[in-house]
Amino acid sequence: MTRSASPLERLSGRGQDVAERVGNVLVDGFHTLALFAIGATIVWAAVHAFLGMVAKGVASVEDILLLFIFLELGAMVGIYFKTNHMPVRFLIYVGMTALTRLLISDVQDHHRPGMEVIYVTAAILLLALATLTVRFGSHKFPSPPGDEAARK
Numbered sequence: 001m002t003r004s005a006s007p008l009e010r011l012s013g014r015g016q017d018v019a020e021r022v023g024n025v026l027v028d029g030f031h032t033l034a035l036f037a038i039g040a041t042i043v044w045a046a047v048h049a050f051l052g053m054v055a056k057g058v059a060s061v062e063d064i065l066l067l068f069i070f071l072e073l074g075a076m077v078g079i080y081f082k083t084n085h086m087p088v089r090f091l092i093y094v095g096m097t098a099l100t101r102l103l104i105s106d107v108q109d110h111h112r113p114g115m116e117v118i119y120v121t122a123a124i125l126l127l128a129l130a131t132l133t134v135r136f137g138s139h140k141f142p143s144p145p146g147d148e149a150a151r152k
Helices: 007-056 061-083 088-110 115-140
Strands: none
Touching: 007 061, 061 088, 088 115
């Protein structure tokens, strides 16, 4: 014999469904608002950096790499907007670009090779290997299509 749910149990179940739907809407709204804020901040910072370069009348390699960092961050936000999934590779690219910028700055400022150059270069190599690993893993073990839980 199956026992039918009492009216109180059915009402409780409906309340939980409504709460879950409202919670999902609030989380999605927060994600959208936060992405707009992050995207606007990236654009604001990139414009500020660009105007600083224009005011100086010259753009160094460090300045150009800084613009690439902003570009990669903007692409990351755009991809997250479209797919609801964070591309880890872009974070690694940002790290590699930032380390390259640091390396150029260090060499220009000190005009001599030191162990710092080896450390930064090794870190860039490590990030390049991490990118290779992530790309290989995503190629060899792709997420199943329609697997929304893996994308969130």
